[in-house]
Amino acid sequence: MQQNSxxxxxxxxxxxxxNPSLQRIKIYQYLLKNRTHPRVEDxxxxxxxxxxxxxxxxxxxxxxxxxxxxxxxxxxxxDGEVRYDIDTTPHGHFKCIKCGRVYDxxxxxxIFKDISTDGHQPIEYHFYVIGICKExxxxxxxxxxxx
Amino acid sequence: MQQNSxxxxxxxxxxxxxNPSLQRIKIYQYLLKNRTHPRVEDxxxxxxxxxxxxxxxxxxxxxxxxxxxxxxxxxxxxDGEVRYDIDTTPHGHFKCIKCGRVYDxxxxxxIFKDISTDGHQPIEYHFYVIGICKExxxxxxxxxxxx
DNA sequence: ATCATTGCAAACACTTTGCATACGC
DNA sequence: GCGTATGCAAAGTGTTTGCAATGAT
Numbered sequence: 459m460q461q462n463s464x465x466x467x468x469x470x471x472x473x474x475x476x477n478p479s480l481q482r483i484k485i486y487q488y489l490l491k492n493r494t495h496p497r498v499e500d501x502x503x504x505x506x507x508x509x510x511x512x513x514x515x516x517x518x519x520x521x522x523x524x525x526x527x528x529x530x531x532x533x534x535x536x537d538g539e540v541r542y543d544i545d546t547t548p549h550g551h552f553k554c555i556k557c558g559r560v561y562d563x564x565x566x567x568x569i570f571k572d573i574s575t576d577g578h579q580p581i582e583y584h585f586y587v588i589g590i591c592k593e594x595x596x597x598x599x600x601x602x603x604x605x
Numbered sequence: 606m607q608q609n610s611x612x613x614x615x616x617x618x619x620x621x622x623x624n625p626s627l628q629r630i631k632i633y634q635y636l637l638k639n640r641t642h643p644r645v646e647d648x649x650x651x652x653x654x655x656x657x658x659x660x661x662x663x664x665x666x667x668x669x670x671x672x673x674x675x676x677x678x679x680x681x682x683x684d685g686e687v688r689y690d691i692d693t694t695p696h697g698h699f700k701c702i703k704c705g706r707v708y709d710x711x712x713x714x715x716i717f718k719d720i721s722t723d724g725h726q727p728i729e730y731h732f733y734v735i736g737i738c739k740e741x742x743x744x745x746x747x748x749x750x751x752x
Numbered sequence: 753a754t755c756a757t758t759g760c761a762a763a764c765a766c767t768t769t770g771c772a773t774a775c776g777c
Numbered sequence: 778g779c780g781t782a783t784g785c786a787a788a789g790t791g792t793t794t795g796c797a798a799t800g801a802t
Contacts, residue, residue: 477781479781479783482782499766513784514767515768518766519783534685536681538792550720552723552725563721563722564721569719569720572713572716573734575699575710576699576708576710578701578738578742579736579742580734581702583732583733584732584733585720586731587725588729589722589726591725591726592725595725626800645791659758660758661792662792662793662794685790687792
């Protein structure tokens with residue numbers, strides 16, 4: 459899916475067995491455009507402007523539907539903060555403790571092979587890092603320079 | 606801390622600046638003995654037998670204290686299920702989707718070095734795998750054999 | 753007597769459920 | 778017109794907070 463026209467989203471959802479209602483299309487479109495691992499809160503805040511009757515219930519049920527169909531993944535990093543990611547390919551996340559943003563990080567698939575799961579059968583690998591992001595590091599440097 | 610006598614736990618907590626109350630000692634001791642990444646629920650169910658007046662509030666506040674002192678770590682794998690781990694050294698976890706148990710898995714420190722965090726400054730690395738554990742795989746085999 | 757810890761009850765935040773309404777084919 | 782999706786309100790869950798009672802020194 460390179461372009462993200464409403465038409466393409468409709469077709470895509472249909473191909474996954476999902477009835478493309480307005481709300482579902484808009485939520486999917488939001489995830490395509492905002493690859494920032496948004497929370498339900500974020501999606502609601504933005505879309506309620508376009509669809510004033512939108513309820514969080516619909517966002518919850520829609521995201522659960524997308525996850526169950528395998529087109530979106532649910533990510534949990536910390537504090538019971540649930541985020542959604544339209545990129546379902548194996549990759550890691552970096553969460554900044556200063557600004558709270560979550561970035562994608564590349565993980566070479568070979569790394570997963572190097573990890574012994576001790577006789578257990580792996581299905582999904584999850585990896586994330588907590589730290590301070592590039593932008594926040596820059597800001598800190600500037601502040602020090604100014605002082 | 607090889608042996609886990611009450612005396613040693615007391616000394617240990619004191620050394621970390623934690624006043625060793627009965628509840629705190631028992632909770633710490635529980636974590637030492639049950640290296641199964643228990644939830645608040647599990648700790649409560651067990652300890653309420655020994656301390657009938659014990660409340661979950663105390664478990665929550667105690668665990669938060671332990672985490673803030675760096676002697677226990679909080680792990681979140683899925684579903685907003687919060688677990689506590691007395692092993693604060695870097696390692697990964699394996700969660701079985703059949704039985705729900707969480708196992709420790711070794712992670713070679715070199716793996717962390719191989720991961721590019723894309724210019725962000727890493728502080729903590731977290732790694733977990735979802736799958737089916739050894740025991741559940743065995744059980745499945747037996748069931749097939751019997752059929 | 754003082755200060756910290758405990759534990760009940762209430763508050764909270766997030767998510768799901770029940771159900772009546774509205775929508776689309 | 779029928780089956781599905783929506784969205785309100787209520788219920789449910791896990792955790793924290795306010796505060797009075799208790800405990801330790």
